[in-house]
Amino acid sequence: MSAPLPPNSTIGILGGGQLGRMTALAAAALGYRCHIYAPEADSPGMQVSAAATVAAYDDAEALKRFAASVDVVTFEFENVPAACLDILAPLVPCRPGVQALRICQDRLLEKKFLAEAGVPVAPWRAVTSEAELEAAVAEIGLPAVLKTTRMGYDGRGQAVLRKPEDLAAAWARLDPKPLILEAFVPFAAEISAVAARAVDGSVAVYDAVENRHTHHILDYSFAPARLPQAAALAAKAGVASVAEKLDLVGVLAVEFFLLADGTLLGNEIAPRPHNSGHWTMDACAFSQFAQHARAVAGLPLGTPERHHDAVMKNLVGPEGMKRWPSVMEHPDVALHLYGKASAREGRKMGHVNRVLPLGSLATMSDEEICRGI
Ligand SMILES: Nc1ncnc2c1ncn2[C@@H]1O[C@H](COP(=O)(O)OP(=O)(O)O)[C@@H](O)[C@H]1O
Numbered sequence: 001m002s003a004p005l006p007p008n009s010t011i012g013i014l015g016g017g018q019l020g021r022m023t024a025l026a027a028a029a030l031g032y033r034c035h036i037y038a039p040e041a042d043s044p045g046m047q048v049s050a051a052a053t054v055a056a057y058d059d060a061e062a063l064k065r066f067a068a069s070v071d072v073v074t075f076e077f078e079n080v081p082a083a084c085l086d087i088l089a090p091l092v093p094c095r096p097g098v099q100a101l102r103i104c105q106d107r108l109l110e111k112k113f114l115a116e117a118g119v120p121v122a123p124w125r126a127v128t129s130e131a132e133l134e135a136a137v138a139e140i141g142l143p144a145v146l147k148t149t150r151m152g153y154d155g156r157g158q159a160v161l162r163k164p165e166d167l168a169a170a171w172a173r174l175d176p177k178p179l180i181l182e183a184f185v186p187f188a189a190e191i192s193a194v195a196a197r198a199v200d201g202s203v204a205v206y207d208a209v210e211n212r213h214t215h216h217i218l219d220y221s222f223a224p225a226r227l228p229q230a231a232a233l234a235a236k237a238g239v240a241s242v243a244e245k246l247d248l249v250g251v252l253a254v255e256f257f258l259l260a261d262g263t264l265l266g267n268e269i270a271p272r273p274h275n276s277g278h279w280t281m282d283a284c285a286f287s288q289f290a291q292h293a294r295a296v297a298g299l300p301l302g303t304p305e306r307h308h309d310a311v312m313k314n315l316v317g318p319e320g321m322k323r324w325p326s327v328m329e330h331p332d333v334a335l336h337l338y339g340k341a342s343a344r345e346g347r348k349m350g351h352v353n354r355v356l357p358l359g360s361l362a363t364m365s366d367e368e369i370c371r372g373i
């Protein structure tokens with residue numbers, strides 16, 4: 001199927017979180033219906049969608065019924081079991097496809113893939129036993145970061161190794177195995193870039209942004225990143241190359257480390273809309289969610305051009321929710337809440353985008369940019 005989906009067609013979304021919710025809202029604006037498939041009832045995505053299936057990801061019968069009720073399938077988080085897409089793919093187009101999902105849910109495949117796509121990465125070793133961990137540390141040195149290869153997010157499933165005594169406890173704690181050992185990157189900044197790729201292979205890349213984390217959770221994204229021109233172009237070229245090499249249809253993000261000398265190293269690929277792309281909702285004519293819906297539906301992409309500078313702040317847990325409604329007092333700040341009933345510690349409840357005139361980020365201090373949000 002390569003013709004665009006006609007209006008009133010149904011986009012199936014695996015996963016019920018905020019990324020699915022914002023994709024569903026963007027899809028609705030294009031005249032599509034969304035059907036969310038997720039194990040949790042009343043998920044953020046279901047609240048704004050035309051249909052929902054509450055079922056486990058390994059429920060083959062429910063997946064087949066889901067496939068029969070939708071015109072195309074996408075996913076909103078990369079820990080959907082690949083076996084799920086294996087069941088769906090013969091029945092309905094899946095965008096992105098299972099190959100992209102498999103690579104991005106395994107840090108070992110992902111690191112190899114980044115290098116093959118021309119994005120350099122820090123030294124790493126696969127680690128399947130404690131003896132291999134010791135050998136890998138001997139080669140890579142300390143400090144280093146030990147991570148699960150699967151199921152990690154928001155810094156979960158990783159440990160920083162600083163001294164030889166740290167190895168045994170980290171090996172015992174991190175699960176599931178195997179693990180990956182990465183050289184610790186003394187980065188000057190964390191950067192990411194989001195690209196959309198359409199069925200016809202055309203690619204739209206947003207400006208790279210700078211990300212600041214607090215307790216391993218994304219806190220702020222500054223759009224655009226204040227970067228040397230060469231690094232900004234390398235980030236955009238890198239994400240475009242990854243999208244092409246994955247033969248992706250949809251949106252993806254690549255996270256990078258920026259070193260003090262301007263070098264960029266790839267860290268992770270997310271084959272879906274990304275938290276560091278939320279600023280596009282208010283600073284671009286076509287948000288990452290609009291692009292994702294367009295790509296998945298087989299429509300041409302919109303321009304990724306930025307009409308404002310922006311800073312995005314996540315509202316995380318009870319602390320984040322306390323900022324509401326004071327953030328509402330600023331006429332340049334747009335609120336996006338995800339409809340989650342309980343504000344548990346560390347839970348992403350929503351985000352705000354402050355929009356600023358084009359070019360102003362380069363001339364303002366971080367304090368001025370973020371005042372009041
Ligand atoms: N090799 C590394 N060197 C230095 N810091 C790292 C390294 N790997 C991860 N980090 C830090 O931990 C954060 C989370 O790691 P990441 O690999 O992006 O996992 P996830 O986002 O899936 O939790 C990164 O954003 C970065 O701040």
Ligand SMILES: [Mg+2]
Binds near residue numbers: 255
């Ligand atoms: Mg990450």
